[in-house]
Amino acid sequence: MADLFSMKNRVVLLTGASRGLGRDMALTLAAAGATVLCAGRTVKELEGTVRAITRKGGKAHVVPLDITDEAAVREQVATIIHQHRRIDVLVNNAGIIYREAIVNTPTELFRKAVETDLIGQFVLAREVGRHMLARKYGRIVNISSVMAILGRASVAGYVAAKHGLVGLTKNLAAEYGPHVTANAIAPGYIRTKLNVALQENKEFNTMLEQRTAAHRWGKPEDLRGPLLLLASDAGAYMTGHTLVVDGGLTTILA
Numbered sequence: 001m002a003d004l005f006s007m008k009n010r011v012v013l014l015t016g017a018s019r020g021l022g023r024d025m026a027l028t029l030a031a032a033g034a035t036v037l038c039a040g041r042t043v044k045e046l047e048g049t050v051r052a053i054t055r056k057g058g059k060a061h062v063v064p065l066d067i068t069d070e071a072a073v074r075e076q077v078a079t080i081i082h083q084h085r086r087i088d089v090l091v092n093n094a095g096i097i098y099r100e101a102i103v104n105t106p107t108e109l110f111r112k113a114v115e116t117d118l119i120g121q122f123v124l125a126r127e128v129g130r131h132m133l134a135r136k137y138g139r140i141v142n143i144s145s146v147m148a149i150l151g152r153a154s155v156a157g158y159v160a161a162k163h164g165l166v167g168l169t170k171n172l173a174a175e176y177g178p179h180v181t182a183n184a185i186a187p188g189y190i191r192t193k194l195n196v197a198l199q200e201n202k203e204f205n206t207m208l209e210q211r212t213a214a215h216r217w218g219k220p221e222d223l224r225g226p227l228l229l230l231a232s233d234a235g236a237y238m239t240g241h242t243l244v245v246d247g248g249l250t251t252i253l254a
């Protein structure tokens with residue numbers, strides 16, 4: 001059965017691989033046999049991820065990339081296909097968040113969140129998608145959020161973009177079948193640099209512990225199984241789906 005989730009001989013382009021959830025995803029995919037192309041803006045941190053993988057005998061490379069730079073995305077996708085012959089799996093994980101009330105939010109700040117959390121994913125899914133369609137194989141995994149189900153004060157840009165990403169995932173599924181699947185993961189709260197403010201907020205911690213059946217924050221490793229399901233052949237008949245991995249947060253009121 002392990003073969004079902006195997007990533008052997010798969011080439012994966014993973015954005016946001018430098019830290020947080022992306023770093024754990026990179027290690028997970030490499031441990032399952034993939035060659036992981038670790039994309040992001042901070043090369044030094046990406047090198048750290050690649051080193052951690054190669055030290056364990058896995059295969060990985062650094063891909064310097066700002067996903068909001070469309071020309072750079074085009075160029076990197078072409079370079080990867082030239083060097084590695086293919087991209088089997090795209091994991092759109094990179095993302096940012098800002099915290100500000102709507103009435104105090106400059107349009108540019110909102111636009112930046114949408115550009116990084118939705119438009120970058122669209123551009124990558126389009127550029128990589130053309131290649132996957134031609135090859136008649138592909139898996140796209142978009143990392144959305146429980147903020148694609150709920151709203152929350154002060155994170156409007158993030159909420160709008162993550163809702164949009166679920167819609168984009170459905171459309172990718174509609175247009176990319178039958179050989180290319182597109183799914184999303186909607187994680188609950190997992191301690192990373194993205195949510196330091198919430199980790200330090202006592203009220204938020206109490207609320208989270210009450211609202212999750214698991215009574216705890218998520219851990220990066222909680223996403224390993226769901227990621228492998230959607231990135232491997234195990235998920236071949238799943239597409240357009242958003243897999244919620246939140247310890248029960250969005251199904252329990254209190």
Ligand SMILES: NC(=O)c1ccc[n+]([C@@H]2O[C@H](COP(=O)([O-])OP(=O)(O)OC[C@H]3O[C@@H](n4cnc5c(N)ncnc54)[C@H](OP(=O)(O)O)[C@@H]3O)[C@@H](O)[C@H]2O)c1
Binds near residue numbers: 017041186
């Ligand atoms: N942590 C959670 O609780 C949680 C919950 C739900 C969903 N998520 C989602 O999971 C994903 C990863 O989040 P995280 O918690 O691991 O956050 P994180 O620790 O802040 O990591 C974000 C990653 O995205 C990269 N990134 C940001 N902007 C980029 C850009 N323009 N181009 C390329 N890479 C960029 C960062 O690398 P550089 O800065 O070096 O470019 C970094 O590797 C995000 O999409 C986030 O919305 C997280």
